[in-house]
């Protein structure tokens with residue numbers, strides 16, 4: 001298969017982890033006889049420094065001209081600590097998702113048997129965790145009208161959802177549940193928020209078209225507790241942009257490190273693959289960042305393009321790195337392996353499976 005891939009490394013550890021993903025895709029290309037091209041573009045703080053814009057037109061155009069996008073992370077402390085900044089890196093990612101119509105952020109949380117002791121939670125709690133969060137990505141409080149009134153020291157963020165925004169991700173989540181353990185949990189705050197009440201009405205109506213899937217719902221506060229007490233009760237979780245952001249970071253505690261969790265952001269026309277973590281600025285250029293979240297995002301990319309065998313081969317190579325303890329220091333604390341070494345090991349171990 002021929003694929004054109006836009007590569008947006010971004011800031012902090014983003015470029016380092018994405019470089020490992022490219023190695024792995026090169027290895028897939030060679031092993032399975034595909035043809036992948038990579039075009040690197042700027043985004044985030046790096047793009048602001050070079051052009052003044054966190055999402056330069058050229059970057060957006062390259063993404064639109066590509067079959068898929070590999071994204072690292074954006075964010076830099078110099079912007080985080082300047083509340084008066086007019087532009088900041090995160091605007092680049094939000095605009096990119098909007099421009100490409102990426103409305104569903106799919107975030108699997110799985111505990112790998114070899115890493116079961118990495119979680120600070122007890123083995124008996126985390127060991128059977130295999131859930132996936134369908135996080136709405138195009139609406140809600142991140143995108144609603146925002147304002148700040150310096151005269152009376154007040155600020156506003158607006159949370160708006162339309163039925164059609166809820167409906168399109170709900171169908172994806174039900175289809176995913178149908179292909180998995182047939183359970184869907186809607187997470188909201190319907191006891192307080194009008195938007196959540198619209199979510200409930202819409203999701204319960206759509207549920208009638210998926211009679212084989214069991215639907216239940218939890219308030220976000222209870223869902224956060226349930227996820228730590230008994231994560232294996234969940235199959236597919238469907239939720240909005242902010243609840244999904246927080247719940248998936250929490251999921252990384254179950255998996256053992258945020259450096260392990262991948263994601264896919266999909267829409268009708270485009271798909272982007274990115275780790276769930278941020279730019280971890282303290283680790284930039286130190287060769288300590290875990291590349292696995294980014295590498296597993298490439299496994300999601302391959303699966304998206306129906307290259308299941310290739311995707312399985314990437315996951316198998318990652319599992320081999322765990323069983324050989326070729327891991328970065330966030331896993332198995334005493335490990336001395338660096339980002340590049342782990343990336344090389346995984347890329348070198350991608351092979352056709354029997």
Ligand code: NAI
Nearest residue numbers: 073074075076080258259276277278279280281289290330
């Ligand atoms: P972060 O995810 O960058 O880092 C939080 C902690 O997670 C780190 O201190 C580290 O202990 C761990 N961590 C993250 N990635 C890791 C990796 N690959 N390997 C090992 N450990 C890892 O989140 P933080 O510190 O809240 O934000 C830093 C910057 O990233 C901010 O500017 C923020 O806005 C941005 N950000 C960007 C995101 C994106 O690009 N999608 C998502 C979240 C935050």
Ligand code: MG
Nearest residue numbers: 245246249276
């Ligand atoms: Mg987050």
